[in-house]
Amino acid sequence: MSSNKRAEIERLLDESYEIESILSTWQINGFVTPQELREGQERYQSWYARATPLVSEVTRDQFKNMYEGGVFIQRIKSFLGNPIEINQFYDSTQADSPIPKWTYPFSTTFLNSFHEQRCILQAEIYSVAEAAPILSELAEAFARFPSFLQVLQSSGRSNIPAPRIEREEDLQVLVGACLRLLYDDVRPEDYVPDYGGGRSRVDFLLPAVGIVVETKMTRKTLTDKKVGEELLIDWGRYTRHPDCRGIFALVYDPDRRLVNPAGLQSDLSQDQSNPATRVIVVR
Incomplete structure (x- = not known):
């Protein structure tokens, strides 16, 4: 993650506690002036507009839902619309009324959802930071892939057939075998959620x-x-896959068809993106 993006997320997290402190007083006091309401709404909307682009596509819908809510679950948008609307079923004569006083209680419609948005932002800081070193380890290991193939193909033992990579499927078999030397759980052909009507x-x-x-x-x-x-x-x-924090791409170019492999690697390797990406070309 770039230092600028990290710093912006940290500023937004700090600002979120200020917003929470301001808005929490509305129902405690039992009133809010039109100016205070407008300023509070604008303060949150500005925060939301700046935070949303920083959230990865995988969790962006969830982040937005914490604001929008729905027909049956009221969230931040409902609270900001009318924070001091009294619930029509509230009975002020009952000391322990089972019905809350406010139609949109601060704790359940605003605070819980705002806390979830904060957690999503905090996860952005750590998810990319965790993925980048692993991508570097994979790139270092597979940079030796040509040497690995050379040893297998020049073993000189007639009873052990040398692997031949003639199709991408052949490449996947060998890459899968190598991955299993590094990780216990390697899942081939794992599906991502529906995308544009297809899987x-x-x-x-x-x-x-x-x-x-x-x-x-x-x-x-x-x-x-x-x-x-x-x-x-x-x-x-792939970004729609719930477990995707980083993407590692191995491009095998045995016939040296790529004109600028270094450029391809440089242009598409982005440690600061979310998910982080790394491309390595081997020949």
């Missing part, structure tokens, strides 16, 4: 560390620009 799958998921692993093998019709485009399209789908 997509990732090549491998490492659920213990929240990393999606994708493989690409270059061919005559799959060179620099096309590889980059396909990876970006795939990543747009």
Whole structure:
């Protein structure tokens, strides 16, 4: 995560407690002036508008729902709309009335939802920070993938057939085997939620560390620009996977079809994004 994004999230978290302190007095006092109401609404709306783009796509709907609410569950939007509306079923003559005084109680319609939004923002700080070192470890391990293949293919033992990578499926078999040397739980072809009416799958998921692993093998019709485009399209789908905190892409280019592999790696490797991404080209 970039230092600027982290600093902005930390500022928003600090500001959230100030907003909570101001709005909590409305129902305690039992009244709020029109100016105080407007200022409080604008203060929260500004916070919400700045915070939403910083939340990853995976949790953005949840973050928005904490504001919007619905027909049966009232949340922040309802509280801000009329914080001192008295519940029509409230009986002030009962000391222990089972019906709350306010139609939109601060604790249940605002505070609980605001707390959830804070938790989502806090998770943004840690999720990317945790993924980047793991992506670096995977990149370091698979940088030696060509040496691994060379040893297997030049073993000189006729009774042990050397692996041949002729298709992307062959590559996936070997990558999957290597991943199992590093992690106990390696899930091939794990599906992501529905996307545009269809289901997509990732090549491998490492659920213990929240990393999606994708493989690409270059061919005559799959060179620099096309590889980059396909990876970006795939990543747009993978971000919907609830366990995805980082994406590692291994591009195998045995025939050296890529003109600028270093550029591809540099352009698509983003430690500061969420999910973090890392691309490595091996030949």
